[in-house]
Amino acid sequence: MSELQLKAAQYRALQAVNKEQIALYWSIGEAIVHRQTKYGWGKSVVEELASELQKEFVGVQGFSASNLWRMRNFYLEYNNHEFLAPLVREIGWTHNIIILEKCKDEHQRFFYIEMARSFGWSKSMLINAIDN
Incomplete structure (x- = not known):
């Protein structure tokens, strides 16, 4: 291997x-x-x-x-979000909590879930992206 x-x-x-x-x-x-x-x-x-x-x-x-x-x-x-519910299972708990607490609408949440999932963002990268 x-x-x-x-x-x-x-x-x-x-x-x-x-x-x-x-x-x-x-x-x-x-x-x-x-x-x-x-x-x-x-x-x-x-x-x-x-x-x-x-x-x-x-x-x-x-x-x-x-x-x-x-x-x-x-x-x-x-x-009640058919589209977001399956996506949240694809990122870690800490990432989910950051997004849940920092993003206030579903469009913003979708964007950051996708970015974290697609690019494997670390916790600090996610926080920096949302804060900026």
Whole structure:
């Protein structure tokens, strides 16, 4: 196996892991929205879920209350966007959060998702592009 083949295989593996992580975070965001609908609005729904997940998955990062709020907002923002919903699965979580928090309309979000996806922009490159 050549070095190029190895790097290509590693990249495909990272893409698969990323897609699964985004799908998980989407599902958690959806669950939060459903719990809030069922039990009423409130921070306690998110705080309780964060506590449950942290107990269940000791040592696993990403289940803080603040990140769960991001998952909720991520789901709410892209849930009804047939075009953007599949694209967000093709970039990393950090890139998605940057775009979600810095870009206020779907056209701008589409542009930066495409740029990050197509050109493999790093976090700092993405931030610089949006800020400029």
